[in-house]
Amino acid sequence: MRVLIVVTHLLGTGHLRRAATLARAFAGAGHDTVLISGGLPLPGVDMGAARLVQLPPVASDGVNFARLLGADGRPVDGAFLQARQDRLLEAARAAAPDVLITELYPFGRRVLAAEFDALLQAGLARVTLASVRDILAPPSKPAKARAAAERIAAFYDGVLVHSDARAVPLEASWPVDDALAARLQYTGFVAPPPPKAAPEGTGKDEVLVSAGGGAVGDALFRAAVAAAAGSALTWRLLVGGADPAPRIARLAAGATANVIAEPARPDFRAMLTRAAVSVSMCGYNTALDLLQTGCPAVLVPFDDGSEVEQTLRAESLARLEGFAVLRQSGLSGPALSQAVAGLAAAPRRGPSDFAMDGAAASVAIAERMTGG
Numbered sequence: 001m002r003v004l005i006v007v008t009h010l011l012g013t014g015h016l017r018r019a020a021t022l023a024r025a026f027a028g029a030g031h032d033t034v035l036i037s038g039g040l041p042l043p044g045v046d047m048g049a050a051r052l053v054q055l056p057p058v059a060s061d062g063v064n065f066a067r068l069l070g071a072d073g074r075p076v077d078g079a080f081l082q083a084r085q086d087r088l089l090e091a092a093r094a095a096a097p098d099v100l101i102t103e104l105y106p107f108g109r110r111v112l113a114a115e116f117d118a119l120l121q122a123g124l125a126r127v128t129l130a131s132v133r134d135i136l137a138p139p140s141k142p143a144k145a146r147a148a149a150e151r152i153a154a155f156y157d158g159v160l161v162h163s164d165a166r167a168v169p170l171e172a173s174w175p176v177d178d179a180l181a182a183r184l185q186y187t188g189f190v191a192p193p194p195p196k197a198a199p200e201g202t203g204k205d206e207v208l209v210s211a212g213g214g215a216v217g218d219a220l221f222r223a224a225v226a227a228a229a230g231s232a233l234t235w236r237l238l239v240g241g242a243d244p245a246p247r248i249a250r251l252a253a254g255a256t257a258n259v260i261a262e263p264a265r266p267d268f269r270a271m272l273t274r275a276a277v278s279v280s281m282c283g284y285n286t287a288l289d290l291l292q293t294g295c296p297a298v299l300v301p302f303d304d305g306s307e308v309e310q311t312l313r314a315e316s317l318a319r320l321e322g323f324a325v326l327r328q329s330g331l332s333g334p335a336l337s338q339a340v341a342g343l344a345a346a347p348r349r350g351p352s353d354f355a356m357d358g359a360a361a362s363v364a365i366a367e368r369m370t371g372g
Contacts, residue, residue: 001031001372004097005131006088006119007104008038008112010060010068012212014283016042018133018162018190019103024048025359026366034095036088038112040071040242044266053091056084058112063305066111085115092124099366100125101160106151107136107174110144120155127157127369131362133284134163134189135173135309145175152183157369159183160362162190162284164354168316173309187362188355191285194292195269203236203271207340208295209279210238210268212286219331220300221251221261224279226333227340228259233276237261238268269293277343279336282310287317291352296322296343298336303328322349 003026007019016037027033027049035047038055045052058076061067070076092100105116107130120128130152139145152159161170165186170176176184209224211217221237228235235258239247244263251261265271272278272293280286282301290297299317301310317323324339355361 001026001099001367001370002095002097003031003033003099003101003366004092004095004125005033005035005101005103006038006092006116007035007102008055008058008109009042010039010058010065010109011063012216012283013039013042014133014212014285015039015103016045017285019131020045020047020050021190021192021359022101022131022362023050025363026050029360029363029367031363034091034097036091036095038084038088038115055087055091056080058084063307068111081114085118088115088119089122092119092122095124097125098127098370100128101131101366102128103131104133106130106148107132110147117151120151127366128155129366129369130156130159132159132161132170134161134168134170135284135312136170137307137309138173139175140306149177149180152180156183158185158365160358160365161186162188162358162362164188167354168313172316173312185365187358187365189288189291190358190362191288191292191356192269194351194356195273197273201270201274202267204274205276206234206236206271207231207277207279207344208236208238208268208271208275210240210264210286211281212240212283216240216302217281218247219328220279220281221247223331223333223336225251225255225259227337229256229333230337231258231340233258233340233344235259238264240264277340279340282314282317284313287313288356290317290323291354292356294322294349294351296346296348297324298339298343299323299325300328300331300336301325320349320352322346 009015023035033050036053058068248261272295278297282299299314301314
């Protein structure tokens with residue numbers, strides 16, 4: 001079976017990481033797998049035996065997802081987007097897929113509708129699937145939901161929902177009518193294998209503060225520096241982005257001796273198994289890391305602009321033991337210090353029993369739909 005996965009991440013890196021996990025699973029099952037990425041390159045992303053094709057990249061202008069910037073930080077024009085579309089179709093035809101998976105589209109990435117629609121209209125695959133996380137950005141207008149429904153009806157054979165319906169059903173964030181419900185396939189969460197418990201080593205009994213792999217989270221890090229000033233714990237700030245050094249220097253300049261600021265680390269998940277408390281936003285991958293490791297967590301959901309995805313996810317996790325939610329509007333050093341102290345003193349919860357084998361389940365679904 002030949003599999004093609006198409007993804008463009010515009011702000012953070014979660015969409016690409018989840019798509020790469022799917023690609024590794026398909027390739028690991030013996031399928032010829034290609035992942036086409038249209039976002040900024042992510043060094044070190046693990047593709048396993050799958051092949052990566054990089055389009056001329058775009059990123060959003062912060063949380064303004066209607067304004068696309070190139071790798072140089074300047075707005076892209078129509079000629080650039082046409083060249084991207086041509087390269088996408090060229091790579092897709094070369095992949096000759098039996099299965100085509102579009103990550104997020106048509107439920108999002110409307111700014112790139114022209115290239116996704118051109119791909120769908122080419123009719124290259126026997127089975128076409130949409131791939132969506134647990135929570136979507138709710139449609140701001142009924143017309144957006146209708147447009148997505150029309151594309152699903154016209155081009156798609158199913159929708160892979162990477163969630164455990166016991167935790168977060170799709171209708172928590174998106175209108176699901178009977179026609180859409182008939183196409184939904186819940187896979188469980190798409191997570192890597194849980195990290196091995198690591199009781200000793202870097203991060204033990206520390207407060208781990210993170211904000212994902214993108215260049216966001218400055219307010220969270222500043223609040224952590226303020227909170228650490230009155231804390232007996234060590235606070236380790238893991239700063240993401242392509243060039244974290246200037247941000248690290250600014251944070252370190254105003255920090256007390258119990259603050260360590262350093263670039264985001266590849267062993268972050270292992271560190272969670274021995275940390276006292278995690279302080280983070282509430283992206284999809286981070287939430288799964290916390291569920292798998294059982295690390296107590298203060299969640300500060302990203303809600304700039306009209307973003308509600310992380311808030312909805314944080315509110316769903318807050319029903320479980322060992323989670324506290326602190327909204328960005330109420331974020332301060334004292335508030336964060338109080339939340340961390342409360343979790344550090346409470347019993348540690350165990351790992352979740354939610355389904356975490358969404359990548360393997362996605363492979364099985366595609367194999368069943370194609371007969372192989």
